[in-house]
Amino acid sequence: MYLGRNRRPNRLRDYDYSQNGYYFVTICTKNKQEFFGQVENGEMILNDDGEIVKKCWADIADRFPDVELDEFIVMPNHIHGILIIENDDDIARVGNRRACSLPLQPSSPLPQLQKRQYQKLPVVIGSFKSTVSKNIHIQNDFYYFQW
Numbered sequence: 001m002y003l004g005r006n007r008r009p010n011r012l013r014d015y016d017y018s019q020n021g022y023y024f025v026t027i028c029t030k031n032k033q034e035f036f037g038q039v040e041n042g043e044m045i046l047n048d049d050g051e052i053v054k055k056c057w058a059d060i061a062d063r064f065p066d067v068e069l070d071e072f073i074v075m076p077n078h079i080h081g082i083l084i085i086e087n088d089d090d091i092a093r094v095g096n097r098r099a100c101s102l103p104l105q106p107s108s109p110l111p112q113l114q115k116r117q118y119q120k121l122p123v124v125i126g127s128f129k130s131t132v133s134k135n136i137h138i139q140n141d142f143y144y145f146q147w
Contacts, residue, residue: 017121022070023083025125030146034076035136049136049145050074056132057081064124085120 036050
């Protein structure tokens with residue numbers, strides 16, 4: 001898997017990110033550009049883009065009923081948050097990425113990377129990043145924002 005010149009993998013190999021638990025997430029903007037506001041006198045002042053990020057994060061729990069939100073903060077060029085996954089069962093789901101429907105069998109011939117795309121945490125984060133990007137682009141009529 002290509003990760004760029006100096007980037008190390010940031011996930012545990014062969015770990016199922018659909019398991020119940022608390023997940024600490026950090027997401028940075030591309031090239032660490034400061035899109036979301038600024039720190040003044042030790043306090044983060046969100047701009048309109050930062051408010052979009054904050055709202056989209058709060059919407060995660062509505063879109064994914066088996067995910068709860070814990071602490072969260074928006075910084076000028078990144079976010080930190082804790083997601084709690086509490087599945088009723090421990091079976092990973094396959095199907096379309098946003099509304100998973102079929103159980104993934106342990107003997108499934110899918111390569112590990114393809115299995116990962118159906119795990120809860122990557123689906124939630126991918127959905128969040130996509131929604132934020134779309135809303136920032138619509139609101140500001142510009143297309144240079146990237147994670």
